[in-house]
Amino acid sequence: MAEILKVPKISETISEVTITSLLVKQDDSVSQGQIVAEFETDKANFDFESPWAGKILKVFAKAGQTLKVGESLAIVGENGEDISNLVQ
Incomplete structure (x- = not known):
């Protein structure tokens, strides 16, 4: 199951x-x-560590960007997994 990496x-x-x-x-x-x-x-x-193993399916952020706590950084999941419900 895909998970969203969020700013902790x-x-x-x-x-x-x-x-x-x-x-x-x-x-x-x-x-x-x-x-x-x-x-x-x-x-x-x-340093921000991934709490899950898998593949980076989507990246929402880039270096130099400022994010609030709770904002999405990336999605980690299995190769080929449907993430349409996580991408809004």
């Missing part, structure tokens, strides 16, 4: 992050725990 809540005071580096692209395979992006906040830098 890093702390109570951080509401958005800037993507300093996006380390995956569409069709890349990822393993659970693999770093897929690097985030910068006004306080620190963070």
Whole structure:
């Protein structure tokens, strides 16, 4: 089942992050725990790990973009999986 990688809540005071580096692209395979992006906040830098293994089926964001907590970064799932219900 495909899952959406979303910007996690890093702390109570951080509401958005800037993507300093996006380390995956569409069709890349990822393993659970693999770093897929690097985030910068006004306080620190963070590595973002994929909680799931699979294939990157869709990328919503790019390096340099600022996203709010909870916004979508990418979709991870199985090759050929229908993600139309996740892409809006």
